[in-house]
Amino acid sequence: MAKITKEDVEYVAGLAQLSxxxxxxxxxxxxxxxxxxxxxxxxxxxxxxxxxxxxVLDISNVYxxxxxxxxxxxxxxxxxxxxxxxxxxxxxxxxxxE
Amino acid sequence: MTGTLYRLTAHELCDAYKSGKTxxxxxxxxxxxxxxxxxxxxxxxxxxxxxxAVDQAQASDDRWAKGxxxxxxxxxxxGLKDVLCTKQGFTTCCxxxxxxxxxxxxxxxxxxxxxxxxxxxxxxxMDEFAMGSSTENSSVQVxxxxxxxxxxxxxxxxxxxAAVAADECAITLxxxxxxxxxQPAACCGCVGLKPTYGRVSRYGLVAFASSLDQIGPFTKDAxxxxxxxxxxxxxxxxxxxxxxxxxxxxxxxxxxxxxxLTVGLPKEYFTDALGQEMREKIEAAVKVFEKSGAKVIEVxxxxxxxxxxxxxxxxxxxASANLARFDGVRYGYRAPNAVSxxxxxxxxxxxxYGPEVQRRIMLGTYVLSSGYYDAYYLKAQKxxxxxxxxxxxxxxxxxxxxxxxxxxxxxxxGAKTADPxxxxxxxxxxxxxxxxxxxxLSIPCGLTASKLPxxxxxxxxxxxxxxxxxxAYTYEQKRGFTLGQPPIS
Numbered sequence: 001m002a003k004i005t006k007e008d009v010e011y012v013a014g015l016a017q018l019s020x021x022x023x024x025x026x027x028x029x030x031x032x033x034x035x036x037x038x039x040x041x042x043x044x045x046x047x048x049x050x051x052x053x054x055x056v057l058d059i060s061n062v063y064x065x066x067x068x069x070x071x072x073x074x075x076x077x078x079x080x081x082x083x084x085x086x087x088x089x090x091x092x093x094x095x096x097x098e
Numbered sequence: 099m100t101g102t103l104y105r106l107t108a109h110e111l112c113d114a115y116k117s118g119k120t121x122x123x124x125x126x127x128x129x130x131x132x133x134x135x136x137x138x139x140x141x142x143x144x145x146x147x148x149x150x151a152v153d154q155a156q157a158s159d160d161r162w163a164k165g166x167x168x169x170x171x172x173x174x175x176x177g178l179k180d181v182l183c184t185k186q187g188f189t190t191c192c193x194x195x196x197x198x199x200x201x202x203x204x205x206x207x208x209x210x211x212x213x214x215x216x217x218x219x220x221x222x223x224m225d226e227f228a229m230g231s232s233t234e235n236s237s238v239q240v241x242x243x244x245x246x247x248x249x250x251x252x253x254x255x256x257x258x259x260a261a262v263a264a265d266e267c268a269i270t271l272x273x274x275x276x277x278x279x280x281q282p283a284a285c286c287g288c289v290g291l292k293p294t295y296g297r298v299s300r301y302g303l304v305a306f307a308s309s310l311d312q313i314g315p316f317t318k319d320a321x322x323x324x325x326x327x328x329x330x331x332x333x334x335x336x337x338x339x340x341x342x343x344x345x346x347x348x349x350x351x352x353x354x355x356x357x358x359l360t361v362g363l364p365k366e367y368f369t370d371a372l373g374q375e376m377r378e379k380i381e382a383a384v385k386v387f388e389k390s391g392a393k394v395i396e397v398x399x400x401x402x403x404x405x406x407x408x409x410x411x412x413x414x415x416x417a418s419a420n421l422a423r424f425d426g427v428r429y430g431y432r433a434p435n436a437v438s439x440x441x442x443x444x445x446x447x448x449x450x451y452g453p454e455v456q457r458r459i460m461l462g463t464y465v466l467s468s469g470y471y472d473a474y475y476l477k478a479q480k481x482x483x484x485x486x487x488x489x490x491x492x493x494x495x496x497x498x499x500x501x502x503x504x505x506x507x508x509x510x511x512g513a514k515t516a517d518p519x520x521x522x523x524x525x526x527x528x529x530x531x532x533x534x535x536x537x538x539l540s541i542p543c544g545l546t547a548s549k550l551p552x553x554x555x556x557x558x559x560x561x562x563x564x565x566x567x568x569x570a571y572t573y574e575q576k577r578g579f580t581l582g583q584p585p586i587s
Contacts, residue, residue, distance in 0.1 A: 004464070013460065016418060017425075024453075039410065053480070053482040056309060056486075056534075081428055
């Protein structure tokens with residue numbers, strides 16, 4: 001039995017900002033169902049009273065002095081931009097043209 | 099001597115530089131010749147920095163000639179997994195989404211190796227964004243195993259492992275999120291170390307799963323491993339999770355003595371999942387420890403069976419968050435002809451990421467999504483605590499744990515690509531180590547009947563790298579064989 005449906009896959013793809021074609025959606029229904037069923041193994045495990053492990057190290061806050069350090073200059077920061085005007089990153093228009 | 103200089107370890111090279119028998123220029127040119135001769139078949143390198151390496155080697159020649167090398171790795175040819183940011187060349191994670199990306203900075207490990215005089219000769223192939231166990235998920239090429247070109251080198255750091263095993267350079271760096279250093283090291287027959295989480299700075303390592311990722315070296319022996327760890331370990335202000343724990347001189351751990359050590363064998367690792375031939379190799383390796391005076395006991399890691407499920411929840415969840423940054427705005431691939439910003443995000447990601455990366459982003463997004471967070475992600479984090487506790491308990495009874503690194507030797511190209519879950523299960527012996535954050539080292543423990551390397555995994559307590567290196571060094575000295583050269587030429 002499929003654990004998740006094509007609608008689930010579409011919904012999750014939307015959250016993940018992925019556009020999947022029909023073939024990919026079909027494939028992922030099967031693959032994700034299979035993998036998630038395997039993960040259901042965890043339900044066998046009694047975890048009551050166990051604190052979730054968020055991180056490996058027992059460190060909480062790491063502070064540094066509040067001083068300005070070196071950072072990238074504008075030219076370097078923009079050097080990998082797919083599109084820029086030399087000052088800003090350019091993206092397609094966000095608001096509809098009126 | 100230039101002819102086979104490429105075969106030497108880093109410490110042998112430096113001895114030869116010191117005594118004037120050879121120079122870094124000769125060694126680098128020997129490695130470049132070797133790359134030229136074998137890499138069209140092996141496909142370990144995605145970029146070779148010939149001119150850069152030759153220039154760097156000349157500068158190193160001068161330092162050695164003046165008797166003032168920068169350190170014990172000065173003039174040693176190294177290779178870097180393409181997940182590490184380098185100002186030189188490109189940094190692409192072997193993904194289409196980062197094709198042509200030039201990092202404005204060097205990863206801390208790269209900076210430290212450069213400051214020590216090591217000479218990077220290029221970038222190495224990997225599964226896209228380090229997601230895979232065979233290097234077949236690279237968008238660039240499929241790396242071959244130098245012992246058998248029909249087989250995978252393991253992954254995700256398959257290029258790094260193959261390059262050292264085929265003597266293309268003395269040392270490489272890789273990254274290990276669930277076994278991506280140790281499993282390919284085992285498959286290719288070299289030494290690979292995943293340090294304790296926090297031992298080595300992750301600054302400049304393109305993030306896959308931030309609570310699991312660690313950078314580590316591939317070397318030809320334990321001695322070189324100690325030399326690299328001396329250079330790359332330690333606190334880095336650029337990585338808040340790098341631990342403020344003093345770095346010992348790891349070469350002091352290179353003593354052939356394990357008589358004071360208790361070795362634990364986890365009973366859950368020696369089940370039917372382990373092939374008979376691999377089991378025999380591991381048992382023979384355990385005997386070497388026993389004969390060297392170590393006490394061998396059985397230990398239990400009762401939650402082993404849950405590790406793969408926990409891992410693929412935690413790592414996909416973290417990956418889905420980390421990879422959200424590749425949106426086509428500031429760097430990386432941007433799909434042409436997008437009609438809106440939203441459309442640009444969607445198209446750039448869908449066209450830029452390969453199938454395994456998309457699958458993991460989907461799984462990670464699902465397990466974090468509203469309604470499933472508690473059932474999957476939170477449950478996995480609780481189970482992760484139990485897995486770590488297993489190791490804490492086991493290490494109260496023993497100093498190191500010995501296991502196989504992988505259940506089988508390297509498999510054939512294409513053998514596991516049809517079923518992602520089967521591919522995930524090739525990491526059963528390595529994954530728990532990342533979940534617990536402890537160090538793990540893989541060292542060759544023989545060749546199978548089909549002439550493929552087998553790997554022994556040595557696990558230690560947090561920041562117990564010295565003990566791991568001592569155990570590895572002792573085993574190397576006492577095992578009574580060498581793997582020899584892989585047949586590639």
